[in-house]
Every structure is written in C-alpha cells, then in structure tokens.
Amino acid sequence: MIIPTILYALLGWLVGIAINHAADILPKRETVVQWPKCSACGARRPVPAWSAWLAVLTGQQKCAQCGQPRPQFTRSLLVEIVTPAFFIFLITHYGISAYLGWVSLYTAILILVTVTDLEHRLIFNIVILPSILLALVGTFAAGVPPWPAALVGGGAAFVVVYIAALISRGGLGEGDVTLSVFLGLIMGFPFILLSLGFGVFLGGFVAALLLVSRRVGLKSFIPYGPFLTITGWVMLVWGKEIWDYYF
DSSP, rough: OOOHHHHHHHHHHHHHHHHHHHHOOOOOOGOOOOOOOOOTTOOBGGGGGHHHHHHHHHOOOOOTTTOOOOHHHHHHHHHHHHHHHHHHHHHHOSSSSHHHHHHOOOOOOOHHHHHHHHHHOOOOHHHHHHHHHHHHHHHHHHSOOOOHHHHHHHHHHHHHHHHHHHTTTTSHHHHHHHHHHHHHHHHTTHHHHHHHHHHHHHHHHHHHHHHHTTSOOTTTTOOOOHHHHHHHHHHHHHHHHHHHOOO
C-alpha cells in the first residue's frame, strides 16, 4: 500500500498545482486552459515554475522577464501541501476504490471553492455549476450517494439556504446557495442538514472571535463559503458516523 499511497500523493500534488492555476486565472474571467503566465508582463512561466515548491527549489519565484514576484505565492505553497495531504488521507481511509476517485474529485473542487471565496469573496459559476452536474452523474452512474438521498439532499439544501439568503439580505449570496446544492448532492439527505447546521455554528463562532479581537467590525463581510466547505467535507467523509452519534 506504500507505493499506491506515494503515487496518490503525487497525484494530489499535481491537482494542487492545477487548483492554484485555476485560482489565479478565474478572477481574470479567462479560460483556465492556457499556459501559466506572469501576471505582470504576460511571459510564460517555465514548467518547473508551475509548481510553487519547484519554483523555490529552482530559484524561480520571480518572473525571469520582469522580475515581479508570483502573486499569492504563500497560498500556492500551502495548497501544494494541503491537497496531497488530503489525498493521502483519502486513499488510507477508503483504499483503492471507485468511491475514492469521486470523493477525491469532490475534495479538489471544495479546496478550489475555499481558495477563491477567501481571496475574492466569489464562488464562480463556471466551477460550481459543472460541479453540480458532475455530482448528478456521480449519484446516477455510480450511486455516490444513492440518487434518492442525493436529490432530496440537494433540494433541501437549496430551499434552506435560499430562504436564509433572502432573510440575511446580502449575508449569503448566490454562490452560497449553489455550493449548498452541490454539497447536498454529494453527501445526500439527511447529512446535509447537519452539515449546514455545523456550518452556521462554525461561521458564527469564527465571526465572534474576529469581532472580539477587533479584526472585523459589525458591518464587515465574512465569506461563508469556507465554513460550508469545511463542514461539508467532514460530513462527506464521516456523515454517517456523526449522524448516528447524534441520532
């Protein structure tokens, strides 16, 4: 199992590079299918510099043409650590199986959504809408989860979060609604209900800490997507165990 784990970690590292590329390109409203470029002068990055860690090892943190540093470099380093770590956990937890592939793909999507929402307060439709279609394929083609639970979960998430968005008057956005639908589809009913509840609790707890520490004010906007993705991933992996514990 050591060799498959190492190979899966390598896959996670490559996925992390792809996530960083998408997170850099999506805010520019450009296609992600392009050669990574310097954001300052547009010069193509050499292949080793596609990875933040390889850029450090080869001394290519800055553009060879204009000398400008790579934006969001710390985030890129972190994503290239976190994503392989998730992949190592997943293959250890699930073993080599079809479900491993689906949950790994969903994990990569949630990492990308977390990054873009934290950095730009945006959950891009070009990411989340195809992800919803992918989740539908997963539930009907592979039974991940069984389609009745998935459809009820997606529908319940839409109703609950859409009503919450109307009540909050800007506190929740369209992206939060579509993200919740995606989460409902990939974890199913009734697990999505606990996921949303935990997300509210975690978001409120973090907001209270930030208010007490005076890092934000009462009128500050705090992106809610990351709280949904964190609790959603936890329920995706341990939903049944957590539900059985409480009920």
